[in-house]
Ligand SMILES: Nc1nc2c(c(=O)[nH]1)N[C@H]1C(S)=C(S)[C@@H](COP(=O)(O)OP(=O)(O)OC[C@H]3O[C@@H](n4cnc5c(N)ncnc54)[C@H](O)[C@@H]3O)O[C@H]1N2
């Protein structure tokens with residue numbers, strides 16, 4: 357058995373960063389920027405008013421001053437002239453500031469009679485002007501790698517970028533195995549259950565930005581597994597689920613080896629997740645063989661699959677981010693495997709659930725944290741600080 361961190365290092369060695377592709381801006385959210393993108397203009401491209409009001413010369417903006425309105429500057433349609441002494445221009449938010457003006461007076465502070473305005477007694481300091489290039493200037497770049505969020509998409513749009521270089525989505529084939537499994541919605545026989553973790557993993561992978569396909573469920577025979585493996589030839593990553601342990605019907609490792617899989621490791625000091633395996637398929641894809649227990653598969657998804665997907669997307673080799681909290685209750689000593697306990701964190705207080713069996717999806721669904729117990733961690737008392745993975 358190897359450690360969790362060694363297993364993750366091996367997985368990062370297997371997972372190569374993927375090439376890039378160009379997508380329309382509107383498809384960019386959630387994708388990873390793959391090359392620098394350069395702003396094609398200044399924003400704002402001109403000094404602009406930040407308020408609706410009157411553009412004036414700051415030196416003339418005294419309480420009670422009277423000025424003549426000589427024109428209007430609206431957003432998208434500027435006033436072409438230059439402000440002479442004693443003059444003002446009606447202006448609206450986002451409109452170009454006329455030449456000669458260097459302050460905007462809020463319309464709430466002005467009384468208007470025909471073309472004559474009188475400034476009020478109490479003027480704020482202003483100047484309510486957004487200088488040209490205040491947000492960004494042409495030539496400024498957004499650097500890769502960057503997981504694009506809605507705010508980035510807005511910024512890129514403002515930079516006049518219509519198409520983006522992003523890392524291609526990893527194609528992941530998910531293969532559930534087992535004679536006992538049927539699809540949700542089907543009529544299970546008396547000894548059958550519903551395939552569940554394959555759907556949980558597919559959801560997790562889609563959240564991570566991968567293209568996740570469910571292969572047909574493979575039965576516990578060599579022929580069925582071989583057929584299923586062949587359906588994953590175009591995938592970057594094959595995730596098998598189940599059939600990883602030592603039982604007579606656990607054939608995944610054997611079939612993968614017969615098909616030429618170069619094994620990187622098998623069995624890790626982790627709970628749940630002990631029978632994890634990984635390797636390199638002849639198609640060039642990475643294979644990760646997950647244990648079948650539903651919670652084991654999902655926990656391995658968080659601890660291994662998610663970092664591998666991020667590495668493939670070009671986001672670097674980093675384990676799942678941890679946080680720290682204090683224990684709300686005492687915990688007994690841990691055994692030889694790194695234990696990822698389903699837990700609830702509220703504020704900075706964390707409570708591990710009493711039931712930790714790796715078949716219990718209700719417990720996983722209630723958890724918002726995986727408390728991490730290092731191998732041979734001694735008993736811990738309430739109030740001590742522990743690490744966890746936020747879910
Ligand atoms: N003698 C030993 N037995 C077991 C060991 C061991 O070391 N020695 N390890 C245990 C551990 S730990 C785990 S984890 C499981 C892993 O077994 P497999 O990966 O071979 O998984 P299966 O036997 O195929 O299934 C286990 C369990 O999970 C259910 N399952 C499988 N796939 C799905 C799915 N897609 N959706 C929902 N549920 C699924 C399956 O019906 C079983 O109940 O081995 C222990 N045994």
Ligand code: MOO
Pocket residue numbers: 626627628629630631647649652714
């Ligand atoms: O390691 Mo198994 O995944 O305990 O249930």
